[in-house]
Amino acid sequence: MEIKLNKACKIEGTVEIPADKSITHRAVMLSSLASGGSVIKNYLPSDDCLRTIAAFEQMGAKIKTEGSALYIDGAGLKLQKPQKEIYAGNSGTTTRLLCGILAGQNFESVITGDESLSKRPMQRVIEPLSQMGAKINSNSGKLPLVIKGASPLKAIKYTSDKSSAQVKSAVLFAGLYANAATTYSEPVKSRDHSERMFQAYGAKVEVAANSVTVYPAEKLNAQNITVPGDISSAAFFIAAALIVPNSKLTITNVGINPTRDGILEVLKKMGADISIENIRDVSGEPVADIIVRYSKLKAVNIGADIIPRMVDEVPVFALIAAHAEGITKITGAKELRVKESDRISAIKGQLSKMGAHIEELEDGFIIEGNGAELSGATVNSFYDHRIAMTLAVASLVANGETVIKDCECVDISFPSFFEVLKKICR
Ligand SMILES: O=C(O)C1=C[C@@H](OP(=O)(O)O)[C@@H](O)[C@H](O)C1
Numbered sequence: 001m002e003i004k005l006n007k008a009c010k011i012e013g014t015v016e017i018p019a020d021k022s023i024t025h026r027a028v029m030l031s032s033l034a035s036g037g038s039v040i041k042n043y044l045p046s047d048d049c050l051r052t053i054a055a056f057e058q059m060g061a062k063i064k065t066e067g068s069a070l071y072i073d074g075a076g077l078k079l080q081k082p083q084k085e086i087y088a089g090n091s092g093t094t095t096r097l098l099c100g101i102l103a104g105q106n107f108e109s110v111i112t113g114d115e116s117l118s119k120r121p122m123q124r125v126i127e128p129l130s131q132m133g134a135k136i137n138s139n140s141g142k143l144p145l146v147i148k149g150a151s152p153l154k155a156i157k158y159t160s161d162k163s164s165a166q167v168k169s170a171v172l173f174a175g176l177y178a179n180a181a182t183t184y185s186e187p188v189k190s191r192d193h194s195e196r197m198f199q200a201y202g203a204k205v206e207v208a209a210n211s212v213t214v215y216p217a218e219k220l221n222a223q224n225i226t227v228p229g230d231i232s233s234a235a236f237f238i239a240a241a242l243i244v245p246n247s248k249l250t251i252t253n254v255g256i257n258p259t260r261d262g263i264l265e266v267l268k269k270m271g272a273d274i275s276i277e278n279i280r281d282v283s284g285e286p287v288a289d290i291i292v293r294y295s296k297l298k299a300v301n302i303g304a305d306i307i308p309r310m311v312d313e314v315p316v317f318a319l320i321a322a323h324a325e326g327i328t329k330i331t332g333a334k335e336l337r338v339k340e341s342d343r344i345s346a347i348k349g350q351l352s353k354m355g356a357h358i359e360e361l362e363d364g365f366i367i368e369g370n371g372a373e374l375s376g377a378t379v380n381s382f383y384d385h386r387i388a389m390t391l392a393v394a395s396l397v398a399n400g401e402t403v404i405k406d407c408e409c410v411d412i413s414f415p416s417f418f419e420v421l422k423k424i425c426r
């Protein structure tokens, strides 16, 4: 699906951001592994989360949808062997977290995915889970994966060389099936939704600065969870309001978990007019309303210490940096090369086509913001939802028409993106 967009006069109004993708995945997984009936309110019905739901239905969880809620009758920690392979679609989170759960089962299972997912690295989960005793065969570290679980798994102390919530969560899930406490350490703390939610479902977890210890569990307790809005989805509208002159936008129900709020911290440093109001707790996650006004921004340098807190926002941040005064350097973002597309190369290529001054680094970008005016062009999303949405926001400040290819990929994380965008563009 090709989408054509034109320059916006301003961004105005109030939007409620759809539910968090990371939290929806985890809530479906933990509810499926729990004993009894859980309710997940305000879940995200995006393609990636639907893959997770389908996977657990295949393994014995009974999942019913009613409006924006999911009713899950858990299968317990020991799942049923799926009758056929599990298709994870485009979703890295489904695949990697599932590996941790399948490692602890008494059966062999197979995970496959789409073309993009089949190119993504899985050795990062194969390695710790193999140390724990699972037997995993792969296509040179890529999908399809054949996972033969072991019971119990062997507890390990694992130090990861990268900060990845997916690897961490895979090890934590496997730790529920281990013979003793399992500890995972990482260089910079990655998103901690798993740790928070494990505790809510009754698993024993100890959290230190950059490490987490999980204890074996006999059972998990069903829960009622409300999923907050996704800051990674909100980031596109924050960006739009910041760079389109005369804008003012209120974004309600945004998760502001401190392991996810790097984008807000960096934008404030750049001089962004962003206020965070009505901070509250929703099912153990901090949530707020965010008011954003068009702002004159100054360039900053960001690196490996903050990237894990804004990893999925880097593409749209690059666009914002192209509107700041001065030169922004982004480093420590090499992980972007192994997401749904090579996001460093995609952003450099497509924003350059629109007239931005961007240099590509192995692990980031150098972006010259001074007065670069964007022009409409025909650009490629590479079937990557974050690239499609970044280019849609870029079109709002570009002269002339922008044509974005293959926009159906927004369904991966934000199916209503273009409707919401239409509502706030004047
Ligand atoms: O755990 C999660 O829900 C996610 C972790 C991040 O990936 P990595 O763990 O590979 O950094 C992020 O990019 C992804 O969108 C969701």
Ligand SMILES: C=C(OP(=O)(O)O)C(=O)O
Pocket (backbone or CB within 6 Å): 048, 090, 091, 092, 093, 094, 312, 339, 340, 386, 413
């Ligand atoms: C990288 C992403 O997701 P996943 O790894 O789950 O495919 C994303 O949503 O930007």
